[in-house]
Amino acid sequence: MENSLNKKLLVVLLLIGLGAPFVVYPVFLMQLYCFALFACAFNLLLGYTGLLSFGHAAFFGGAAYITGYLVKNAGFTPEMGILAGTLAAAAMGFVFGILTIRRQGIYFAMITLALAQVVYFVALKAPFTGGEDGLQNVPRGKLLGLVNLGRTYHLAGKSLELNLYYFVFAIFCAGFWLLYRTINSPFGQVIKAIRENEPRAVSLGYRVERIKLLAFVISAALSGTAGATKTLVFQLASLTDVSWHTSGDVVLMTLLGGLGTVAGPVMGAFTVVSLQTGLSSIGSWVTVVIGAIFVICVLLFRRGFVGELSRIIKKVFEGDLPSEDSGRIQGRQEGKQAPGPGAASG
Amino acid sequence: MAQWVLETKKLSKEFRGFLAVSQVDIRVQKGCVHALIGPNGAGKTTVFNLLTRFITPSSGAIFFNGVDITKKKPAEVALMGMVRSFQISAVFPNLTPFENVRIALQRPLGTACHFWKPLSSLDTLSDKIMELLEAVGLQQLAHRPTVELAYGRKRALEIATTLALEPEMMLLDEPTQGMGAEDVERITELVRKVAAGRTILMVEHNLKVVASLAERITVLNRGKVLAEGHYEEISRNPSVMEAYMGSENG
Ligand SMILES: Nc1ncnc2c1ncn2[C@@H]1O[C@H](COP(=O)(O)OP(=O)(O)O)[C@@H](O)[C@H]1O
């Protein structure tokens, strides 16, 4: 029953997505999709594998530059440009992953940040990135050489970039579906197991480094897809895309919406991007407002708002399940034995 | 080919000048339940970590079925058929017991990296999963979050997960620790049941459990082997009694 409910919900969302550009400014929607895909890709790593990367802007922005350059200067069609950006991000993810995947916790976060800063300086200094200006006026081009993505339709006094909108919407849906499939796959089970108890996964014979590396590469690749798509939407690849602010934003989006939930990062991205856009008149105070909302959310809903919502829905549907007989004692005993991993690390 | 499934030669581990395990020779016979006992801090868990290659020995060698595994990786050792449990309960708490067991069962399928396949590709494992959960009395709780299970049931789940790999040898680190009498009995029976057809090396504090299960016992004290033999021999050994009782009371 829950399954058919989900299917109905999905169809409704799909219809909303198809109709949305007639109601809401399409470029804003496309921006939402790009960041939502970015956050979902990031969540594969943070929420499902348990790895906190502080350098994901390197993949988002790196792909943005590569796609921008290829489309603008090498005559790539938009879909080939995005594909190239995605593959480049995957390759960068592989290199980052090789260098970081053996590290744990804060060291992992710090090294990913350091590597991302290297990418930032390359973007600043390299001859083909446009330095402080970035790559501007990237053409939107023709999809498959046929459909003009730059075309705007004029309806009721509004100009709508419908071709580009449906292209971006399709990319978002495909990326989201791929991540959903990844999470609900044999591989998805194993990364969750690693997140839950890595030494145990090792003791069951899993080569956790390879598996974590694959998760990292998938996450980087789809972050790249998001960044590449963003370049076509704004016709711009800039230093902001590779900066640590962007790395921080995606952490925020994911935590806000709910770590390790499928829809959470989408909601988180929508919230953060809406606030940034809606409050842009107050300048740098946006950061303060978002920071305050973040603090409130963390205090009120530990699981993020989607996590909290799904818990409430579950409760309503299933009734409050009493926990197993000695559930309370169990907490105490585990507290006592908590300092485990030290004994297992070499 | 040696008759020993597991054999260590002068196995030692030093932690920054502190000799936690010193010149340990343990030999475990095929098909045997072998207990490793000793006071707290004797180095039992460290020996387990060495055997399963979670930590690297300072010196000495480890042989599994005559193969030198001293330089192997922990996952490789597991693939060779020696699977351990942990002193702290080693479950995947936010997965269900069903999923916990499935993680172990799916490993031999070699689909760990198949991110494009649906979960239903694992449906063929369902019967086997339920069979294993039934063996440890968890079939009713198969789809509840594991965090909600009582402690004893988590240990049982851990054994079911380990069993799923059909390991030739199981290493159990204090499987009955922190349990009430009823759970202790249940786990004891479970270990007896799963011991059929495989070798078990277990660390255990509860001497009643040791007496009823173990065919051979190695006593460890301050990182060294103090004695080895049958339960009767061990329990008559005065230096064992002294080391064991002395620090048990202290
Ligand atoms: N990773 C480690 N670093 C430093 N000392 C350790 C480490 N692991 C264990 N020890 C020390 O080695 C000794 C043996 O510990 P352990 O093997 O856990 O004992 P047992 O399991 O027999 O109670 C203890 O004194 C402990 O403090």
Ligand SMILES: [Mg+2]
């Ligand atoms: Mg111990």
